[in-house]
Amino acid sequence: MKAEVIDQRQVLALLAITFVSEGLLFAPSVTFLFARQDAWMSNIIALVGGLFSAWCWVSLSSRFPGKTLFQVFLIIFGRYFGLIMAAYYIWGWFNFACDTLREITGLLVAGFMPRTPIVAFIIIFALLSTYIAYNKLENLGRVSLMFFPVILGVIVILFILSTGEMNLANLTPVFENGFIPVFKGSLTLMFWFSQVIGISVLLPFLDKSRGVLWTCSKSIIISFFIFELIAFGIIAILGPSLSSRTLAPILYGARMIHLAGFLERTEILIMVVWIASSTIKIALYQWIVSLGAAQLIGMKDYRSLVIPFGILLICFSFLLHPDMTHLYNFMGYVWSGPYGLGYLFIGPFIFLLWAMITGKGAKS
Amino acid sequence: MKKLIICLLLFALLFTGGCWDSKEPGSIAHVLGCGVDKAPDGNVILTLELAIPSGISPLSGGAVGSGAGTSTFYVVSEKGRTIPEAQSKISERVSRTIFWGHNLVIIFGKTAAEQGLRETLNFLYRNFEPREASWVLISKGEAREIFEKGRPVLEKTNSQAIDKLMSANGIGVEFVLFLRDMYRSGSNPAAPSITLVKKDMVAGAQSRALQEPVPGIEGLAVFKSDRLKGFLNPEETYGFHFLRGVYTKPKRLVFITPGIEEKKEISLQALRWTTRVDPVQEENNLKIFIEINLLGNLLAQKGHEDIYDMKILKKIEENASGEVEKLVRAAVVKAQGEYGTDIFGFGETYRNKYRKMWPKAGPRWDEEFAGAKIYLSVKVTVRNTGLETARPEYEKGKTGG
Known part of the structure; x- marks a missing residue:
């Protein structure tokens, strides 16, 4: 199993893509719905939550060096209950992958190609992610490292280009409805940041495990800045009322860019970023699911499970x-x-507490 | 392995046909502008201006008025309960697929706007094809007339003419801004009003365009929430622009101010201005303090005053300040009195300042605004005076005055 090795930068890119990809889809609109113009404050709360979550997962995993989350469950909860827990988490990851797949394809259909049957997109995406996952983690890491700067760059460039359309009055009044809506808005993002759970499966494949927490934190902080750009930019352009009722707010933000009569229709860049980030995310989760299932039933090679899971993904x-x-x-x-x-x-x-109380795993 | 890859690639070919959503240039009808009217029976009348590509292509040249036989646009209208229904009826007699992606302007007719726009404009935002950056305009009559009767001279279609008109004058209101103001508490939307102008204009040797009107801007349409309340005349529109410079960025705002000599006015161009609004709530009455700092260029003078004399320039600046104040006050008075709607977005400032009172004041802000006392302080600075200093001396004697 130790044949696959990825380095810290690749982990950073992989994790950050899993956060950011959602920020390009539905997530901001849900945050806006609760927090309205104070969405940027929700992001700060979510950042704190995300860092806490990262700390939990990393300290849980580092108590059991060389073990993925699924093996950790078997150790701390014993054979039967551990099996149930591991299966539950595998299902969860599978569910994420399905949702992301459905989300990205649904938006492509709703936005760009309304008459195309969604199944066409779903099959193409599933084929692609199956291919990536089948070619093991190292390739996945390299792909993510390649696309991460592109994704980051596109969002930053679009933000800069759209500053002309922004109206800061949309962001006022600050803190109009008090703390509760801001907190409610932060829950969405907190959840997406909590997908840092991926580290607990990736950790055994890292070339060196020192400074993993910092890598995770970095990926969360970078994504946090992206989410802030999105929150600031979109609300300043569309205003809280419109942006909270838009399925993919970032798409509308990009559509407002028209500079000097020649730089227009930048929404196609959004499509590029959507496809790149979602494919990588789906592939990573498909890989995790296949690996977890293989470890659970004691298979030597997880690769024979990648294709069946790809088919299940479509269904x-x-x-x-x-x-x-x-x-x-x-x-x-x-x-x-x-x-x-x-x-x-x-x-x-809770798992961390349980592991500490029962004294399982090495104390770091 | 190689065979497998080839098989996969061949399989992938199945998906590259793009059979479902293919949009070939030759099979779509480009919507350039759309008009929305309300029929007396409550139905929507949708008017689309479609481009005729063969007429528009740069090779064929020539504007509509030249009468070369190639028309560049064609206008279709259809009635329906909703916009999509009307559109689907239109598509029954338009030979190509209707494509909204290049839509430039959205014009609402007067009756439609008066009856409330919220129920009709959803289609334009919900769907991906119509662009949010299109210009919104309100027709003084029916929207369809603008497209049907307007004959642009320089541009090839009415929509392009209006689009250029908006960006050249910098007074366009984007659809998304319009929507934002409609939904936001504390401000109301306003959009330029468009009408057909049949003024002195002769085009080409045949002078055909003399009889045919061109689309032109005339004042501003004032809304209360989504309902049209009325129009501001051009002078009041200037006042509106001074108060809400961020909303639109007018480029050719020229206003006339009295000079030192009697009846010898001076033309000034407003370059940039900042507006600071400060609402003050006192017990039961609301005071709104407005401070406008304006930077202008002197374009022409009728008289012979020596504008390079600092004192005289100062005097001119004072006159200009008074003039701007007059324009602004005219707009405010009209908005407060006749229409009772806050199109200037003062409510947003109030909302920021008196956050605790907003839940109570917000729903009836327009009434609060109508009852508010407005205090204006305008300061005009003349930055440039062109390439001439003072005017040359009139050596022939001063008998002419």
Whole structure:
């Protein structure tokens, strides 16, 4: 299993892409819905939450060097309960992958190609992510390192280009409705930052495990700045009322750019970024799911599971969500509500406490 | 392995056809402008100005008025309960797929605007094709007339003419800004009003365009929430621009100010200005202090005053300040009295300053605004005076005055 090795920069890129990709899709609109013009403050709260979550997962994983999360479950919870927990988390990752797949393809259909059957996109994405996942983690790491600067650059450039359309009055009054809406808005993002859980599977594959927490924190902080750019930019352009009712706010922000009559239609860049980030995210999660399932049932090579999971991905992205409304509500209120937060945010804390109390794993 | 890859690539070919959403240039009808009217029976009348590519291509040349036989646009209208219904009816007699991606202007008719726009304009935002950066205009009559009767001279279609008109004058209001103001508490939307102008204009040797009107801007349409309240005349529109310079960025704002000599006015061009609004709530009455700092260019003088004399220039600046104040006050009085709607966005400033009172004041802000006392302080600075200093001396004697 030690054949695959990735380095810290690749982990940083992989994790950051998993956060940012959601920021380009539904997530900001849910935050805006609660926090309205104070969404940027929600992001700060979410940053704190995300860093806490990173600390939990990293300290849990580093108590069991060389073990992925699924093996850790088997150790701390014993054979049967551990199996259930591991299966539950595998299901969760699989669910993320399905949701992301459905989200990106749904938006492509809603926005750019309304008459194309969504299944065409889903199959193409699933083929692509299966291909990437099948070619092991190292390639995935390299792909992410290649696309991460592109994704970052596009968002920053679009932000700079759209400054002409911004009206800072949209961001006022600050703190109009008090703290509660701001906190509610932060839950969504906190959940997406909690997907730093990926580190607990990636950790055994790292070339050196020193400074992992800092790498995770860096990826969260970079994504935080991206989320801030999105929150500031979109609200300043569209105003809180419109942006909170827009399925993919960043798309509308990009559409407002028209400089000097020649620099127009930058939304196509958004499409590039969407596809790149979502594919990498889906591929990573497909890889994690295959690896976890293989470890759970004691298979030597996880690669034979990648393709079956790819097929399941196609089926489940249909079965889980009948339409966009269902998907939006699931993303906005179920994942970001008690279900998702308990899963990724409170869960690791309890596991860590449990491991400490029972004294399992090496003390670092 | 190689064979497998080749098989996969061949399989991928199936998806590259783009059969579902292919949009070939030859099979789409480009919407350049759309007009929305309300029929007396409550139905929506959608008017689309579609481009005729063969007429527009740069090779064919010539504007519409030249009468060369190639028309560049064609206008279709259809009635429907909603915009999409009207559009689908239109597509039954337009031979190509209607494509909104290049839409430049959205014109709402007067009756449609008076009855409230919220129910009609959703289609334009919800869907991906119509652009949020299109200009919004309000027609003084029916929107369809602008497209049907307007004959642009320099541009090839009415929509392009209006689009250029907006960017050249810098007074356009983008659709998204319009929407934002409609939904935001503390401000109301305002959009330029468009009408057909049939003034002295002769185009080409055949002088055909003399009889045919061109689309032109005339004043500003004032809204209360999503309902049209009325129009400001051109002078009051200037006042509006001075108060809300961020909203639109007018480029050719020229105003006349009295000079030192009697009836010898001076033309000034407003270059940049900043507006500071400070609402003060006192017990039951609201005072709004407005401070405008304006930077202007002197374009022409009628009289012979020596503007390079600092004192005289100072006097001119004072006159100009008074003039700007007059324009601004005219706009405010009209908005406060006749229309009772805060199109200047003063409410936003109030909302920031009196956050605790806003939940109570917000819903009836327009009434609060109508009852507010406005205190204006304008300061005009003449920055440039062109390439002439004072005017040359009139050596023939001063009998002419």
